[in-house]
Amino acid sequence: MTGVPQFLIDHLPTASATVERPHITLTWAQSLDSKIAGPGGSRVILSGPESMLMTHWMRSMHDSILIGVNTLILDNPRLQANLLPPSLNLPPPQPLILDPKLRFPINSRILNEWNTKPDQRGKTLRQPWIICGDNVSSNRISEVENAGARVIPVKLDKYGYISPSSLPSILYNLKLKSVMIEGGSKVLSTFLHTQSRDDGSKLIDSMIVTVAPMFIGEGIGFIPQNEDIGLPKLKTVHTEIMGKDAVMICQVDLK
Numbered sequence: 001m002t003g004v005p006q007f008l009i010d011h012l013p014t015a016s017a018t019v020e021r022p023h024i025t026l027t028w029a030q031s032l033d034s035k036i037a038g039p040g041g042s043r044v045i046l047s048g049p050e051s052m053l054m055t056h057w058m059r060s061m062h063d064s065i066l067i068g069v070n071t072l073i074l075d076n077p078r079l080q081a082n083l084l085p086p087s088l089n090l091p092p093p094q095p096l097i098l099d100p101k102l103r104f105p106i107n108s109r110i111l112n113e114w115n116t117k118p119d120q121r122g123k124t125l126r127q128p129w130i131i132c133g134d135n136v137s138s139n140r141i142s143e144v145e146n147a148g149a150r151v152i153p154v155k156l157d158k159y160g161y162i163s164p165s166s167l168p169s170i171l172y173n174l175k176l177k178s179v180m181i182e183g184g185s186k187v188l189s190t191f192l193h194t195q196s197r198d199d200g201s202k203l204i205d206s207m208i209v210t211v212a213p214m215f216i217g218e219g220i221g222f223i224p225q226n227e228d229i230g231l232p233k234l235k236t237v238h239t240e241i242m243g244k245d246a247v248m249i250c251q252v253d254l255k
């Protein structure tokens, strides 16, 4: 694979996204028994080399990449497109963390790398941006900002979460035209259960799922148990075989 896989160009219309209407992609990798991690949330390598590389191409096609704070704590991810050839000089996606209570660990890899590699800033690294509740204390916000991250306080919904339907306006305020939401389970669930944006248009534009031919057994489902009722109707747009894995691009239908 020497460039962006053609099926992503054909079926993932992030290039036509605008600040006014950001493109929202929901994506994850799962086993045949619909698990995205092992017991206790331990990370499992599901994607083979071809689909993992495809995931990094996908990261490079979005302005930002978003995860829930539990994924940050459990996986300590980099959230970069570092499997792509450095010679391409592609701008890295902006990391966004949904973290209502600002539990963000200041020893996390994304912050450490930002702080220790100033010569790479702008080329391969972006400052982590943490979206938290507007009820977080100013002391805690200062602590996280002094450690080097940007904190963005927003109004929380009645469940104490960052409301999925308000994400487009948050992206608008941050001037981000697209976001790739990479999980985890709870974030995938709240976004899949939210049909529309505050303006009434559909919330999720694209859904991309890597299915790996393996069973995990005990582990974390792609959404938590008992939250699989009321999921949206899907149109399968394209399935691509990448090495051992099947990658499905679907669109969510508004009911």
Ligand SMILES: NC(=O)c1ccc[n+]([C@@H]2O[C@H](COP(=O)([O-])OP(=O)(O)OC[C@H]3O[C@@H](n4cnc5c(N)ncnc54)[C@H](O)[C@@H]3O)[C@@H](O)[C@H]2O)c1
Pocket (backbone or CB within 6 Å): 027, 028, 029, 030, 035, 036, 037, 038, 040, 041, 042, 043, 044, 046, 067, 068, 069, 070, 071, 072, 074, 075, 098, 099, 100, 101, 161, 162, 163, 164, 182, 183, 184, 185, 186, 187, 188, 190, 191, 220
């Ligand atoms: N295989 C994959 O593709 C993949 C991808 C990402 C994460 N994971 C796995 O997912 C697991 C973590 O999932 P999880 O469900 O525990 O946590 P999560 O990463 O979904 O984070 C959930 C937390 O995010 C915050 N949050 C803020 N706004 C929210 C909203 N609108 N909806 C939901 N949460 C919101 C809350 O604090 C909530 O507790 C880890 O084991 C990780 O390895 C797998």
Ligand SMILES: Nc1nc(=O)c(N)c(NC[C@H](O)[C@H](O)[C@H](O)COP(=O)(O)O)[nH]1
Pocket (backbone or CB within 6 Å): 028, 029, 043, 044, 045, 046, 047, 052, 055, 067, 071, 075, 076, 077, 078, 079, 080, 182, 183, 210
């Ligand atoms: N596409 C994909 N295939 C997998 O097999 C797997 N385990 C994940 N999991 C996604 C999760 O968000 C991880 O935390 C990041 O994939 C960490 O990887 P990085 O350090 O960011 O490259 N994603």
